[in-house]
Amino acid sequence: MNYIIHLIIMIAIYLILTLGLNLVVGFGGLLSICQAVFYGIGAYATTLLMMKVGVGFMAAVLLSVLITGIFALAIGIPALKFRGDPFVLVTLGFQAIVFTILYNWVELTRGPYGIPGIPRPSIAGYEVTELPEYLILTSLFAGVIIIFLVIIYRSPFGLALKALRDDEMAAEGLGKPPFYLFLGAFVISGMVASVAGSLYATYVTYIDPTSFTLDESIFLLVILLVGGTGNLKGPVVGTVFLILLPEALRFLGLPDTIAPNVRQILYGLIIVAFMFLRPRGIAGEFKLR
Amino acid sequence: MVGLKIKNLSKTLLGMEIIRKVTATFLPGRITALVGPNGAGKTTIFNLICGYLTPDNGAVFYDDEDITGLQPYQVARKGIGRLFQDVRIFEGMTVLENVVTACMPYASESPLFPFMRPLRLSRLYKHARERSCYWLEFVGLYAKKDYPASELSFGQQKLLAIARLLSKGFRVMLLDEPASGLSPIATKKVMATLERIVSEDRDKTIVVVEHNMKVVTEMADWVYFMNEGQVAFFGRTDHVLGAREVREMYLGF
Amino acid sequence: MTLLLQLLVNAVCNAAIYALLAIGFGLIYRSLRFFNIGFGAVYVIASYVVIALSETFGIPLFASIPLGIFAGILSSILIDRLVFSPLEGYGAPTGVLLVASLGVYIAIVNLIALIFGNEIKIITKGMEPSFTIGPIIVTRIQIAQILIGWTGAILFWLSIRKNTLVKAIWAMGIAPELVIALGLPYKRMRAIVFSLSALFAAAASIITTLDVGIDPHVGMGALLTGAVAVIVGGVNFYWGWVSGASLIALLQAIGVWLFSAKWNELITFGILIITLIFRPDGIFSPKRRAEER
Structure with missing residues (x-):
């Protein structure tokens, strides 16, 4: 039972990440490979605020969102001068840079040793410690964020992003400013990822930089590519499928030493197969360009 | 001049x-x-x-x-x-959405607009849809308004x-x-x-x-x-x- | 001061390897216009074939190294034939090719990790013979790296100028449709691009592995170094690739001197981002009027 609750919590955290990234990848049509950066900054900011500054959980979450938003702005402004391969490369560059900083700035982040003993979230004096309580907390956060994102998906902002994605020149000709709209999407997606980071850090109570690597960013992108983008159901299908896939593999009785590699091989093959058979993913509406 | x-x-x-x-x-x-x-x-x-x-x-x-x-x-x-x-x-949209996205006012495209003015937004959408339908009717595409735009000749x-241009x-x-x-x-x-x-x-x-x-x-x-x-x-x-x-x-x- | 000199010597070695990576990556990126992450997989395959042959079957290095290079070339062509060529036949856009190549990379690298394990493998054990020139120490492998790297770079440059087929490959990047219009053998040229790219990848991979060993996940780093060198130097300008590679190696050496080796990645990608922002055509590309998009 605890195992199932754990899976649902992880699915909720990943839904926040992928539905946020969907705004950039699915609506904006921009392949961004740095979502794990914002996830990581959110996790580290919350952890440090709670442990070093002594801020409460809710305040830490909100402050982390703000901090991550500033980072997203700083990364988005140079990155969004580009489209296509150079955009992918610049986001990838920032992914590598932020990871290097998290890993090597030992004074602040304890680097590879990670930060153990992160306090449990407490809201209005009520400390969330038990797994089912945590499930409720995560679901509440995820629910609010998903509603927030769905409203944005359906807003004129979302529609304008889609227009830019389909034909940037034509959309510009109708008065849509590409840079500002894309930047808005990028920052929102980063801020949302920060909340996922806060939830993850206080749930696992231990973080180290290896949770926020390039591989993690790629994994989030793979979820979107497999599930599909540009709507709500695509990322949901992808997240559930790819979070449960390794668990399904576990029932095949693979030894723990080789299981991660087998899983990765499967991811790789699935991506290639999807590019051949269904470049818009299982339930997506947008085809990669 | x-x-x-x-x-x-x-x-x-x-x-x-x-x-x-x-x-x-x-x-x-x-x-x-x-x-x-x-x-x-x-x-x-x-x-x-x-x-x-x-x-x-x-x-x-x-x-x-x-x-x-x-x-x-x-x-x-x-x-x-x-x-x-x-x-x-815009190939990823329906015919109607193509025109609606054109006639939404610029101010409504702020990400926060739906949270600040939800009622006004639904009015704007309704108005934009009506205007879009008018112009689609005008160019003779009304019957196809819910088709994906990519399926048009x-x-x-x-x-x-x-139509998109005129509606604007x-x-x-x-x-x-x-x-x-x-x-x-x-x-x-x-x-x-x-x-x-x-x-x-x-x-x-x-x-x-x-x-x-x-x-x-x-x-x-x-x-x-x-x-x-x-x-x-x-x-x-x-x-x-x-x-x-x-x-x-x-x-x- | 001695330290700085030593670091500069190391930078020359690294520059040679980075140049090989840049040429290998740049060949496909420029001629076929797609960002091939599969290059990183080919890089890893070559070294692991050498390791398998020499460690498991006891084949001496002078025989297993050519076989490793051959395996790299073969896998590069195979990947193209099985994945990229068919996708392009369907008219797949570059984004799809990029993502498919990522899938290929992930699958192959983890297959290798599954067989050989995730930890570092080292071929040469014991001390590498070295030479002392004044205060500087140079190992035998470093000399090989410099020789192979710079010979490769110069040979390729000569063939761009002299060899008709390589000339045609170079021209293909400017106007891909021209190749078919002129009746040039597109399929064969494509195979040559992929083999040459693999040749450079394998060379860089094997001499690096002989020096410091390899683990299955270094392919991404190698690919990115090559890519950054090409883009920083200027995609359309061959000497730019080599200069980009040298610049990265040099700045990394200075970074090591001033701070520590752990900031190498930050330096590489810092150069990339600064270049893209201020000189999107590359630092070393000849002055050209800014083209409108």
Whole structure:
């Protein structure tokens, strides 16, 4: 039972990440490979605020969102001068840079040793410690964020992003400013990822930089590519499928030493197969360009 | 002076002087045609006006305001719309969404708008849908409004792009080959629409680049004849197209 | 001061390897216009074939190294034939090719990790013979790296100027449709691009592995170094690739001197981002009028 609750919590955290990234990848049509950066900054900011500054959980979450938003702005402004391969490369560059900083700035982040003993979230004096309580907390956060994102998906902002994605020149000709709209999407997606980071850090109570690597960013992108983008159901299908896939593999009785590699091989093959058979993913509406 | 005016525009791309000191005035209440052989620089002029290219020299004025070097979206927000030669519809949307996205007001496109003004947003959507349906009906695409735009034929996509432009209510419309790829009936319809727009609203300015001389003669009031990046002749349509030099140089009779 | 000199010597070695990576990556990126992450997989395959042959079957290095290079070339062509060529046949856009190549990379690298394990493998054990020139120490492998790297770079440059087929490959990047219009053998040229790219990848991979060993996940780093060198130097300018590679190696050496080796990645990607922002055509590309998009 605890195992199932754990899976649902992880699915909720990943839904926040992928539905946020969907705004950039699915609506904006921009392949961004740095979502794990914002996830990581959110996790580290919350952890440090709670442990070093002594801020409460809710305040830490909100402050982390703000901090991550500033980072997203700083990364988005140079990155969004580009489209296509150079955009992918610049986001990838920032992914590598932020990871290097998290890993090597030992004074602040304890680097590879990670930060153990992160306090449990407490809201209005009520400390969330038990797994089912945590499930409720995560679901509440995820629910609010998903509603927030769905409203944005359906807003004129979302529609304008889609227009830019389909034909940037034509959309510009109708008065849509590409840079500002894309930047808005990028920052929102980063801020949302920060909340996922806060939830993850206080749930696992231990973080180290290896949770926020390039591989993690790629994994989030793979979820979107497999599930599909540009709507709500695509990322949901992808997240559930790819979070449960390794668990399904576990029932095949693979030894723990080789299981991660087998899983990765499967991811790789699935991506290639999807590019051949269904470049818009299982339930997506947008085809990669 | 009202209207759109370009003054001494020059542009060199990849070492080739595509536009050389072009000066032209496009007045409201009138359909002006840009004609000339391929490579004469007609589309480049549109790109320079709309901000997709920045001129090396010269300036673009709109109602006496210098709009040279503005971003394309800023030019569009001044009320200058553009129909592209290759239609450029939004393929991932339905036909209706294509037009709705065009007629939503700019202020509603802020990410926070739906949270600040939810009621106003639903009113805006309703209004935009009604207006879109009107224009789709007008170009004869109403029956297809819920189809994915990518399933339309080329001619229908062009009509959709025209509907998108009309629904936006631009005061200046720059149309790059509006009639190419359309059936004779659709061509007639588009021409009639454009003529109606300028005759009903003397405030509208329409500029067309068109290869179909029949369309130009029937529709345009004023013609700029371009050759090798320069304006060779301009004047009333019958004067320019009636001139012997133009016929010999371009039309070949 | 001695330290700085030593670091500069190391930078020359690294520059040679980075140049090989840049040429290998750049060949495909420029001629076929797609960002091939599969290059990183080919890089890893070559070294692991050498390791398998020499460690498991006891084949001496002078025989297993050519076989490793051959395996790299073969896998590069195979990947193209099985994945990229068919996708391009369907008219796949570059984004799809990029993502498919990522899938290929992930699958192959983890297959290798599954067989050989995730930890570092080292071929040469014991001390590498070294030479002392004044205060500087140079190992035998470093000399090999410099020789192979710079010979490869110069040979490739000569063949761009002299060899018709390589000339045609170089021209393909400017106008891909021209190749078919001129009746040039597109398929064969494509195979040659992929083999040459693999040749450079394998060379860089094997001489690096002989020096410091390899683990299955270094392919991404190698790919990115090559890519950054090409883009920083200027995609359309061959000497730019080599200069980009040298610049990265040099700045990394200075970074090590001033701070520590752990900031190498930050330096590489810092150069990339700064270049893209201020000189999107590359630092070393000949002055060209800014083209409008």
